[in-house]
Amino acid sequence: MLSFRGLQGLMRSMAIVLLILTLEIERVRSRVFTFAPSMRISQxxxxxxxxxxxxxxxxxxxxxxxxxxxxxxxxxxxxxxxxxxxxxxxxxxxxxxxxxxxxxxxxxxxxxxxxQPEAIFPAFSDPASWSVDDKPLLHMNMVPGPKDDVIFHDVGAFQISIDDQVTVNTLKVSKDWVGPNTG
Incomplete structure (x- = not known):
């Protein structure tokens, strides 16, 4: 039979394992990020x-x-x-x-x-540059990562500042997909 301290320790260990599993599931889940800034003259x-x-x-x-x-x-x-x-x-x-x-x-x-658009060169690493397909995200997940799909609208021109190497799962620019299965 477990003592109260033993039960407390077991519960703490289970909570840590559950937290790690939750973070791991969140990390591997693919999301769709859409580049939000627009350079349309009618906006x-x-x-x-x-x-x-x-x-x-x-x-x-x-x-x-x-x-x-x-x-x-x-x-x-x-x-x-x-x-x-x-x-x-x-x-x-x-x-x-x-x-x-x-x-x-x-x-x-x-x-x-x-x-005078708000951001002349919106940054890839700025969460404000993206709209995400579903619900709010942790800060570390607010910009696209290696497992995420990225869309740049096919409704005209865009410009973006990318200050470091970036890896994403798939990239849609205009009507063409660029990803692991498309060459």
């Missing part, structure tokens, strides 16, 4: 003070910052001041010079509006 949060362009306004990109911007919808403005280094990528059906439903009609006097 309100990409405009300084959420002041997006109306018809006839001037769009200003930050002069000295590398910028990749996805023109996902048509846009009608009077001019665009481009950055020194960057890319504008147009969707198949976007037209420069045609008003889009997300744009406001002309202001009394045209204004300069500034395209």
């Amino acid at each position: 309100l949060s990409n405009w300084l003070n959420q002041d997006y362009p109306c018809q006839g306004d001037t769009i200003v990109f930050e002069e000295n910052k590398k910028t990749v911007t996805f023109i996902d919808e048509s846009i009608q403005v009077s001019s665009v001041i481009l950055p020194h280094v960057g890319s504008l990528i147009f969707s198949d059906n976007s037209v420069l010079g045609e008003k889009s439903p997300w744009q406001c009609t002309r202001r009394k006097s045209p204004e300069k509006v500034f395209f």
